[in-house]
Structure formats: structure tokens, C-alpha cells
Amino acid sequence: MYDFTTVHTRRNTDSIKWDWLNEIYSVQHGEEILPMWVADMDFALPPFVEEALIKRIQSGVFGYSYPGQSVTQAVVDWLATKHQTTIDKDWLLYESGVIPSMALALQAFTAPGDRVLVHGPVYPPFRSTPANLNREVVTFSLTEDEGHYSLDFDAFEQALQENIAAFIFCNPHNPGGKVWSREDVKRIADLCHQHGVLLISDEIHADLVFEPFTHTMALSVADHTDHIITCMAPTKTFNLAGLQAAYLIVTDDKKREKLKETATNAAHMGMTVLGATAMKAAYQDGSPWVAELMTQLEENTNYVIKHLSSEIPGIVVLKPEATYLLWIDYRALNVTEKDMMHALLHEGKLALEPGTKYGPEGDGFLRMNIACPLDTVKDGVERFIQASKTLTK
Ligand SMILES: Cc1ncc(COP(=O)(O)O)c(C=O)c1O
Missing domain, CATH: 3.90.1150.10 (Aspartate Aminotransferase, domain 1)
Structure with a gap:
């Protein structure tokens, strides 16, 4: 079609x-x-997203705007149907990208000199973003077996105990194309909680999963979610990267307030009206x-x-x-x-x-x-x- x-x-x-x-x-x-x-x-981009953008452009006026209730509802509905995850609409914060979201979380909850754990191999900004913010990047290698990656939980838990402030998790994994199992995601999230480590869960590739695999959102399986900052976007799925639209899901009220304050201090403007329009149309009609x-x-x-x-x-x-x-x-x-x-x-x-x-x-x-x-x-x-x-x- x-x-x-x-x-x-x-x-x-x-x-x-x-x-x-x-x-x-x-x-x-x-x-x-x-x-x-x-x-x-x-x-x-999908024709229904193009139509929504054209319609918005034809309205002719582009004053200051914010992502309204219908955008939020579209995100909530998408996560419920696509990822069987129910979120409260108040948990959402909007940003221009997933990497800016990750940077915001690092700025809000870690300090210069803090140790940030990443797994390797991984998408380069996982290392460069904390490094540019003067955090110490600690890498542990995933176990590789003929191109298949897995996480050695003993090594991971050992690493978490070495004064780590945050772990940045790539789920699904870029570049390995791995969909982490429900058990793995739960164990990773729960270990981070147990060791007082913030979990920044980059789930931007979540929609691009081949059958029979299914994506597991960390916040949907973890015993606790206060330590989880989920970063997602419709931009990979629907080819909207140039429109810059992303969101964070944060269940903890205090953390959300801190993120808002950090974003304001850094003069972040969130999403553009066209990014929000595209996000809504993509999530409403995109399945x-x-x-x-x-x-x-x-x-x-x-x-x-x-x-x-x-x-x-x-x-x-x-x-x-x-x-x-x-x-x-x-x-x-x-x-x-x-x-x-x-x-x-x-x-x-x-x-x-x-x-x-x-x-x-x-x-x-x-x-x-x-x-x-x-x-x-x-x-x-x-x-x-x-x-x-x-x-x-
Ligand atoms: C794992 C991962 N996170 C984030 C991004 C980029 O996200 P954004 O353009 O929203 O900053 C990419 C792009 O390739 C990616 O693969």
C-alpha cells in the first residue's frame, strides 16, 4: 500500500x-x-504525516507553541498499543532529540567528574555526550560470540559497584541489532536500582523490531522505576530526524521537576511545532x-x-x-x-x-x-x- x-x-x-x-x-x-x-x-515520510505537516503549514501562523494534549495522547496510545506499556501523561517531557534528552539527564543528575557507565560497542554519542560534559566514561565490553552480543551480568554488577552515577543502555542495541530479552532488561533495571545507579534507557529503535522478537521497555518490567529515564522518539521509525522530535518518560515527580529546571536553565526550547505535528500524525496512524x-x-x-x-x-x-x-x-x-x-x-x-x-x-x-x-x-x-x-x- x-x-x-x-x-x-x-x-x-x-x-x-x-x-x-x-x-x-x-x-x-x-x-x-x-x-x-x-x-x-x-x-x-508516511503520506499521512506529510498531509498533517502541509495542513499545519497552510494555517500560516507560526508563533510560539507547545505540544498539546492531543500530541501527548498520541504518545500514550502508541506506547500502550505498540509496547504494551501504560504511562501517565504527566510523565512525559519533550525535547528536540534523544541525545539532547540524554545530555539533559546527565546534566540534571550527575556532576562533572562523575563516572558514567556505557557498554561497548555502542552508538558513539553514548561516549561523547558524557565526555563532553566532563563526566568520566567507563566502558565495559559486551560479550561477543560470532557477532551475537550478550551482557555478562557478573561483570556488569561489578562495574556498577565502582562508584557509577549513571548507566546508559541502548535497547534495542545499535550497532548489534540486538533486542534485549525481557529477563535481561528487568535484571539490568533492577541491578541499577539496587546499586543506586541512574538508568538512562535509550529506546529510540524500539519500534523497529523484527518478528518474533518484541521490545521490552525498561520501565514496564522493573521492580522500581524512580531511577529510570527513558528516552524515545518517532524519528527513526518514521524518518523524521530532520524535524527533531523526542521525549523523555520520567515516573518520579522530583526527577521530572529537576529535568524541567535543568532544561529551562539551559534555555532548551523542546520540540518545534512541526516536530510535534509529525509526532502526533505518525503515532496516530502509523502502525x-x-x-x-x-x-x-x-x-x-x-x-x-x-x-x-x-x-x-x-x-x-x-x-x-x-x-x-x-x-x-x-x-x-x-x-x-x-x-x-x-x-x-x-x-x-x-x-x-x-x-x-x-x-x-x-x-x-x-x-x-x-x-x-x-x-x-x-x-x-x-x-x-x-x-x-x-x-x-
Ligand atoms: C541509539 C541511538 N540513540 C539516539 C540516536 C539519535 O537520536 P536523536 O537524533 O533524536 O538525538 C540514534 C541515531 O542513530 C541512535 O541510534
């Missing part, structure tokens, strides 16, 4: 993914490179669109797995349980990341993300974004294969 096949021109639209290749990859031929890196989608999106992402994933694995012996592409990001294991090829990136960018003309961007644990891996029409995926796979031939020569 919806269109996931049209190839939209994104070059020269001030797109970070398409127009920043020269700067990010230190090359001079960015216009020849196919970008499959930053985590946004090359699909158009069928997401179901179709997941079918397309599955087809794209299967294509990459089939063709890369058969054409480049030694490459392992695991099927993610969530997200549109493939975590490709090339360790068996015995090439350095530098050589791999050089071949991809200069021979294949393909931009993937080098695994070490996600921490030292990512060495030997590449992250490939397949949220684009299948024709684009096929082009990307062909470029990857061409690049790999120059590696083995």
Missing part, C-alpha cells in the same frame, strides 16, 4: 548522509559515493506503515545476507533482531580497517561506517544502513563486491 521503492534524490538537499561525504570520509569524490552510513532512511516498512527492511536484509555472504567468502552478515543497520563481520578477511575503508570508498565508491567508530570492540566490523529502496541496496552490494575484489588481488 505504501511506497518503499521510489528512489528519491537526496543529494544537494543539505542531507548529512548524502552531502557531507567529503568532510566525514576525507575524500574529494563524495558525489560518486553511495552513502549507506548515517541512520536515517531514504524513504519518504500499518511500520508493518510494511519492516517487511521491506526484511527483504533488504535478506538480499544483503544472501549476496554478500556468497560473493565474498569470509564475510558474515547476521540478521539483526531490530534496526535497519547491519553489523557486518569481515574479521575472516584479515584486512585492516584502514585498508577495508580505502577499498570501499575508493574502489567500490561506497560509504559504510567503520566498526571502531562504535568502540574498539567494533574492529573488524562495518555498519551498513539498508533503509533504502531495494534497488539502492542492490547497488550497494555490487559496490561492496567490487571493492572486495581489489582487496584480495
Whole structure:
């Protein structure tokens, strides 16, 4: 019913993914490179979101605004139906992004010099956000078994006891595509509570879960929720990142007040009216669109797995349980990341993300974004294969 096949021109639209290749990859031929890196989608936003935005724009007046009751109701309803989680509407705070939300929570509840725990590999801002705020970043590595990640609870509990103020949890996991089990999420949340550690739970990829997996919201299974700050957004799910819309869910009244005060002191303005309009429309009408999106992402994933694995012996592409990001294991090829990136960018003309961007644990891996029409995926796979031939020569 919806269109996931049209190839939209994104070059020269001030797109970070398409127009920043020269700067990010230190090359001079960015216009020849196919970008499959930053985590946004090359699909158009859902038509019902576009209609809502056009309608709002046509109203013509854009004075100061706030996310009204109908936006909040849409969020509450989405979480109830999509994630079987009932929240009180008063628990919501709005922000421009999930990373700004995470930064706000760190500013509100930790102090410079405090120790913040993260797991590796992980999305780079998990490290850079606390580091930029002069918090000490403490990393513990996830256990990796042939590309599958798990958390060693003994090591985790040990780490929590080393004077940690906050733990930032990526659920589902970017870049590994892991959907943490209900048991894992509960144990993580309860251990944080037991050791007096704030849990910042980034659940931005929650809607992008493949069957038969299901996302577990930390606050829905934890014995206590006062220590949990959940950060979510419709921006990954519906490709709205440029509109900047996100929210925090905070059950503890005092913590919410503190967050509000911190946001005011930092002169945060929350969401724009267009971000709020898009959030409401996406959550009100988005379920069928997401179901179709997941079918397309599955087809794209299967294509990459089939063709890369058969054409480049030694490459392992695991099927993610969530997200549109493939975590490709090339360790068996015995090439350095530098050589791999050089071949991809200069021979294949393909931009993937080098695994070490996600921490030292990512060495030997590449992250490939397949949220684009299948024709684009096929082009990307062909470029990857061409690049790999120059590696083995
Ligand atoms: C785990 C995770 N958190 C946060 C973000 C970014 O969120 P925002 O753009 O709302 O700051 C991303 C984007 O890729 C992500 O993967």
C-alpha cells in the first residue's frame, strides 16, 4: 500500500548522509559515493504525516507553541498499543532529540567528574555526550560470540559497584541489532536500582523490531522505576530526524521537576511545532506503515545476507533482531580497517561506517544502513563486491 521503492534524490538537499561525504570520509569524490552510513532512511515520510505537516503549514501562523494534549495522547496510545506499556501523561517531557534528552539527564543528575557507565560497542554519542560534559566514561565490553552480543551480568554488577552515577543502555542495541530479552532488561533495571545507579534507557529503535522478537521497555518490567529515564522518539521509525522530535518518560515527580529546571536553565526550547505535528500524525496512524516498512527492511536484509555472504567468502552478515543497520563481520578477511575503508570508498565508491567508530570492540566490523529502496541496496552490494575484489588481488 505504501511506497518503499521510489528512489528519491537526496543529494544537494543539505542531507548529512548524502552531502557531507567529503568532510566525514576525507575524500574529494563524495558525489560518486553511495552513502549507506548515517541512520536515517531514504524513504519518504508516511503520506499521512506529510498531509498533517502541509495542513499545519497552510494555517500560516507560526508563533510560539507547545505540544498539546492531543500530541501527548498520541504518545500514550502508541506506547500502550505498540509496547504494551501504560504511562501517565504527566510523565512525559519533550525535547528536540534523544541525545539532547540524554545530555539533559546527565546534566540534571550527575556532576562533572562523575563516572558514567556505557557498554561497548555502542552508538558513539553514548561516549561523547558524557565526555563532553566532563563526566568520566567507563566502558565495559559486551560479550561477543560470532557477532551475537550478550551482557555478562557478573561483570556488569561489578562495574556498577565502582562508584557509577549513571548507566546508559541502548535497547534495542545499535550497532548489534540486538533486542534485549525481557529477563535481561528487568535484571539490568533492577541491578541499577539496587546499586543506586541512574538508568538512562535509550529506546529510540524500539519500534523497529523484527518478528518474533518484541521490545521490552525498561520501565514496564522493573521492580522500581524512580531511577529510570527513558528516552524515545518517532524519528527513526518514521524518518523524521530532520524535524527533531523526542521525549523523555520520567515516573518520579522530583526527577521530572529537576529535568524541567535543568532544561529551562539551559534555555532548551523542546520540540518545534512541526516536530510535534509529525509526532502526533505518525503515532496516530502509523502502525500499518511500520508493518510494511519492516517487511521491506526484511527483504533488504535478506538480499544483503544472501549476496554478500556468497560473493565474498569470509564475510558474515547476521540478521539483526531490530534496526535497519547491519553489523557486518569481515574479521575472516584479515584486512585492516584502514585498508577495508580505502577499498570501499575508493574502489567500490561506497560509504559504510567503520566498526571502531562504535568502540574498539567494533574492529573488524562495518555498519551498513539498508533503509533504502531495494534497488539502492542492490547497488550497494555490487559496490561492496567490487571493492572486495581489489582487496584480495
Ligand atoms: C541509539 C541511538 N540513540 C539516539 C540516536 C539519535 O537520536 P536523536 O537524533 O533524536 O538525538 C540514534 C541515531 O542513530 C541512535 O541510534
